[in-house]
Amino acid sequence: MKDGWIVNRAGLINxxxxxxxxxxFMDGRLLIRGANGSGKSVTMQSFIPLLLDGNKSPERLDPFGSRARKLEDYLLGEEALSQTNERTGYIYMEFKKQNTKNYLTIGMGLRARRGQPMDSWGFTLLDGRRVG
Structure with a gap:
């Protein structure tokens, strides 16, 4: 597939x-190295299930299927360890059409407030604009 779309970049903001x-990414591939427990799986779990299928349930975000950590924890931190009570963050994936300079970005904005339901919204950039 020499003229298809490939993942070019992925980003996390707050x-x-x-x-x-x-x-x-290089030719649609990414290598992430690190010691056990350094966050490689959690980082990728943030992109794939969340952006591509929109599933925000805890077991989809945890590489081991646990329901212990909620999406809010990725923005605010665990309540016992963090004093952050409100935060807005973004995740996105940029795709590039091979052999062209055509870009497409999908993303999600997330607003977490301690003790309140989380807000989320999706976005797409179809006109070639790029994040950053």
Whole structure:
């Protein structure tokens, strides 16, 4: 598939331990290395199920299927450890049509407030604009 769409970049803004992090893919591939427990799986779980199917349930966000950590925790931190009570974050994936300079971005905005339901909204950039 030499003329299809491939993942070009993925980003996290105010999400989990990231203030503004961009992951650059090479030919649709990404290598993430780190010690056990460093967050590789959690980082990828943030993109794939959340953006591609919109499923925000805890077991879809945890690599082991646990319901212990909710999406709000990725924005506010665990209540016992964090004093953050409100935060807005974004996650996005940028796709590039191979052999062109055509870009398409899908993303989700998330607003968490401690003790209140979380707000979320999706967005797409179809006109070639790019995040950052």
């Amino acid at each position: 999400f989990w331990y990231y203030d503004d992090e961009v992951f650059e």
